[in-house]
Amino acid sequence: MTGMLILVRHGQSEWNLKNLFTGWRNVELTEQGIGEARATGKKLAAAGIVPDLFYTSALRRAQHTLDLILEEMGIVNLTITRNQALNERDYGDLSGLNKDDARAKWGDEQVLIWRRSYDVPPPGGESLKDTADRTQPYFEAEILPHLKAGKTVLVTAHGNSLRALVKAIEGLTPDEILKREIATGEPVAYRIGPDGAMIEKVTL
Ligand SMILES: O=C(O)[C@@H](CO)OP(=O)(O)O
Numbered sequence: 001m002t003g004m005l006i007l008v009r010h011g012q013s014e015w016n017l018k019n020l021f022t023g024w025r026n027v028e029l030t031e032q033g034i035g036e037a038r039a040t041g042k043k044l045a046a047a048g049i050v051p052d053l054f055y056t057s058a059l060r061r062a063q064h065t066l067d068l069i070l071e072e073m074g075i076v077n078l079t080i081t082r083n084q085a086l087n088e089r090d091y092g093d094l095s096g097l098n099k100d101d102a103r104a105k106w107g108d109e110q111v112l113i114w115r116r117s118y119d120v121p122p123p124g125g126e127s128l129k130d131t132a133d134r135t136q137p138y139f140e141a142e143i144l145p146h147l148k149a150g151k152t153v154l155v156t157a158h159g160n161s162l163r164a165l166v167k168a169i170e171g172l173t174p175d176e177i178l179k180r181e182i183a184t185g186e187p188v189a190y191r192i193g194p195d196g197a198m199i200e201k202v203t204l
Pocket residue numbers: 016020021022023088089091115159160
């Protein structure tokens with residue numbers, strides 16, 4: 001019996017649309033984001049997936065995405081675990097700033113370092129490594145034991161908190177994970193063996 005992990009990034013948010021650094025700010029999904037989340041729910045239902053456990057972050061856009069997926073899947077009787085360990089990478093002082101304005105102010109190279117280096121944090125915020133340092137231990141303690149026991153687990157979270165998980169599951173280097181873009185509402189699924197190792201990536 002193998003476990004199955006399904007990771008879903010929240011649908012497009014108001015600040016994804018406005019091109020603002022978001023991080024831990026609580027912003028809502030756009031109409032497009034709501035549609036993306038519903039489409040994910042339909043896709044999971046069509047694939048015959050029936051999750052046993054549900055995890056999300058402490059941020060509204062990931063929680064709302066999960067609610068919409070569940071609505072489309074017709075799942076009503078469940079327990080949802082919310083934990084801020086799954087929150088987006090904290091963008092610190094950049095939160096709420098426009099990404100183009102930030103490039104005009106600090107230069108393309110500096111902004112790219114803040115956005116896509118592994119261990120250089122933006123001012124007052126977290127690097128991807130800092131994010132992984134809270135996300136991976138949470139995953140190993142709270143989610144992985146269920147996967148080892150053969151359960152199906154659905155997680156809705158964020159671009160960078162999911163990058164941290166994908167890095168651990170696929171055993172990627174910092175360079176490899178930084179090149180990986182996780183699209184809004186696009187499920188990423190894995191089969192996990194009883195030893196906790198990935199058996200295969202599943203296309204849904
Ligand atoms: O603004 C954010 O919080 C993240 C995710 O949308 O942006 P980035 O693409 O810079 O990681």
